Amino acid sequence: MQQQGANNNVSFRWQRAVIKVGSALIAPNGEGCKTACLLALAQFVNESRSEGKEIILVSSGAVAAGRNAFSLTHPPSLSEKQAMAAVGQTRMMANWARLFDTPTAQILLTHGDIRNRDHYLNIKGTIRELLAHGMLPVVNENDSVATDELKFGDNDNLAALVALVAEADTLLICTDVDGLYDADPRTNSNAQLIKRVDKIDQRIMTLAGGAGSVVGTGGMQTKLQAARKASHNGIQTLIANGFRAQTFSQLAQGLVPGTLFTPPLSRSSAKKNWLMHSLRARGRLVIDQGAANALCRNGASLLPVGVVKVEGEFRAGEAVEIVLEQETLAIGLCQYDAPTLTQIAGLNSQQIEQQLGYSSYAEAVHRDDLVLF
Numbered sequence: 001m002q003q004q005g006a007n008n009n010v011s012f013r014w015q016r017a018v019i020k021v022g023s024a025l026i027a028p029n030g031e032g033c034k035t036a037c038l039l040a041l042a043q044f045v046n047e048s049r050s051e052g053k054e055i056i057l058v059s060s061g062a063v064a065a066g067r068n069a070f071s072l073t074h075p076p077s078l079s080e081k082q083a084m085a086a087v088g089q090t091r092m093m094a095n096w097a098r099l100f101d102t103p104t105a106q107i108l109l110t111h112g113d114i115r116n117r118d119h120y121l122n123i124k125g126t127i128r129e130l131l132a133h134g135m136l137p138v139v140n141e142n143d144s145v146a147t148d149e150l151k152f153g154d155n156d157n158l159a160a161l162v163a164l165v166a167e168a169d170t171l172l173i174c175t176d177v178d179g180l181y182d183a184d185p186r187t188n189s190n191a192q193l194i195k196r197v198d199k200i201d202q203r204i205m206t207l208a209g210g211a212g213s214v215v216g217t218g219g220m221q222t223k224l225q226a227a228r229k230a231s232h233n234g235i236q237t238l239i240a241n242g243f244r245a246q247t248f249s250q251l252a253q254g255l256v257p258g259t260l261f262t263p264p265l266s267r268s269s270a271k272k273n274w275l276m277h278s279l280r281a282r283g284r285l286v287i288d289q290g291a292a293n294a295l296c297r298n299g300a301s302l303l304p305v306g307v308v309k310v311e312g313e314f315r316a317g318e319a320v321e322i323v324l325e326q327e328t329l330a331i332g333l334c335q336y337d338a339p340t341l342t343q344i345a346g347l348n349s350q351q352i353e354q355q356l357g358y359s360s361y362a363e364a365v366h367r368d369d370l371v372l373f
């Protein structure tokens, strides 16, 4: 762990980032929503996207944005907060739309959606398409429908899971302090900023306290939980002050403005480990020589047209081995279940639509979900 001033030379590289924006930035007065504190962040997003980088926003603030539509004289109950979120979510999306020329796309999730295989695949597919079409996904918890057992509870942990689903290499958590301190800076004026953390162990976890504002949820504790989740999956996390324009000018220069959590493994190695060692293949796809060349030489996805035979019983999203003659070339997550892939093996995209009666995934196994041996 390195403290303030000890390391100003760390460089910050990224290609696909999830940027989590806390409620205080959306609703600086504790209610309603404003663009005032989002201008520097939006400029950074616009400039990064024009350089070919990809960004997914995870935006808090629905409850705070909807609060002033209700004239309550008591602290809001759970159902009143859910009603505030329903009002505030549209206001918050309109607020974001004002800041970008490209379309913003709303995705509302509950934890149940991440646990449900079909929903998970749909979320992944939607984010992939939005990014491919240059649009800006804006994710929040679906507060009006989430019950306790289906809740993420806080958007820091939600953002870490979105980073995983979206195959991001970076999680940037924008909050109202400069990063992780060795004590809560709001209550301890001697607290020191920690510039870099290579291992999120129990000692680091105990530094974190709760929320610092009336609109915040979880405080530094949930940010460290999120950083730990991301780190296990090879994703770097940066916690930085979203109120400071300097945060974004430094990021644009490749500098590290807050606390950087470095993962022990790269994203691709972590994914490789997961695919190769944690998943059991449920079936085999025998492919032709053309598909094998596309996979091995060009790093392409496996299309149904290159599949000669489907073996085993597997559901969409499960792992399969990819085989040429007797040689296993790769393992990957199949987007189709075995019966459907059997129907469309050897067909091109036009024929697939005719065969199934609807348009579906172009790839049997997307290259992001595939590891070559």
Ligand SMILES: Nc1ncnc2c1ncn2[C@@H]1O[C@H](COP(=O)(O)OP(=O)(O)O)[C@@H](O)[C@H]1O
Residues within 6 Å of the ligand: 021, 022, 023, 024, 060, 174, 175, 176, 177, 179, 180, 181, 182, 183, 184, 185, 186, 207, 208, 209, 210, 211, 212, 213, 215, 216, 217, 218, 219, 220, 221
């Ligand atoms: N060790 C710590 N370092 C930095 N901030 C801390 C620490 N412990 C607790 N905090 C508090 O966490 C707050 C940020 O979390 P939170 O209020 O939930 O913001 P957000 O709405 O951005 O999620 C800070 O304002 C700070 O008071």
Ligand SMILES: N[C@@H](CCC(=O)OP(=O)(O)O)C(=O)O
Residues within 6 Å of the ligand: 021, 022, 023, 024, 059, 060, 061, 062, 063, 064, 085, 140, 141, 143, 153, 154, 155, 156, 215, 216, 217, 218, 219
């Ligand atoms: N989903 C809630 C925010 C929950 C949350 O984690 O808030 P924050 O701590 O400000 O990131 C909302 O939109 O109001």
